[in-house]
Amino acid sequence: MLDFTLVQKYIPFLIKASWVTLEISILSILIGLILGLVIVLMKISSIKPLSLFADFYIWVLRGTPMLVQLFLVYFGLPQLGIELSPFLASLIALGMNAGAYMAEIFRGGIQSIPKGQMEAALSLGMDYPTIMRRIILPQAFRVSIPGIGNESITLLKDSSLASLVTVSELMMTSQRFASSNYAFIEFYITAAIFYLIMTTLLTFVLRRIESKLAVAD
Structure with a gap:
């Protein structure tokens, strides 16, 4: 028989652990957003080495399991004399992986902007960096919000x-706690509920952001 009363006294510890999960997830999302923006700008750059590096980065990070990437960072780097804490290694691996997916999301957003806007801005004498910063990227970011939201939720779950x-x-x-109490179903179901609460809250926040940035047709 299932006995969820076993879980009750451990709830404060699970809440504390959930904060660690949220911390890893939010920081990884921020790293992924920044890295994804850098990578996509390299990818669409006319400088060939930069675009090739971006293509290679996206190809490798999207084409290999995140677990392998995490193990390479945590267990592999010490062979090169670089030792990282478990938290930092997880943050780097998750952030780098998210960066590859965010770059593709941003690329789709940028490509959705009519080319006529770039041509019109150039005809007005604006330079390329200014056009990207003031015209293209703000619109691309709004278009990319749903994709960013999906990737953020995936990243929160992958933080496990x-x-x-x-x-x-x-x-x-x-x-x-499940191992020490021989109550695997109870603790794993409780963990699933905690993850469901966190993903629901994240979805709510992202939808609010999307509605704030939405442009009326």
Whole structure:
């Protein structure tokens, strides 16, 4: 028989672990947004080495499992003399992976902007960086919000992989308590509820942002 009363006294610890999950997720999303913007600008650049590097980066990061990337950062870098804490290694791996997906989301947003706007701005004497900063990117960002939201939710769930490098986030904490109490179903269902609450809240925030930035037809 299932006994969820076993979980009750551990709820404060699960809440604390959920904050760690949120911290990793939010910081990774921010890293992914910044890195994705840099990568997409490199990708659409007329400078060939930059665009080739961006293509290679996206190809590798999207084409390999995030778990492999995480293990390379956490277990591989020490072989090169670079030792990172589990939290920092998870943050770097998740952020780099998100950057590749964000870059493609931004690319789709940029390509959705009519080319006539770029031509009109050039005819008015504006330079390329100014056009991108003041005209193209603001519109592309609005268009990209749904894709950014989906990637953010995916990243929040994928943050559970950090448990494999001993980060005391929600999944690892739930697993530890489940093992010590022999109540795997109860603790894993509770963890799933916590993840569902966090993804629901994130979805709500992103939809509010999308509605604020929406442009009436």
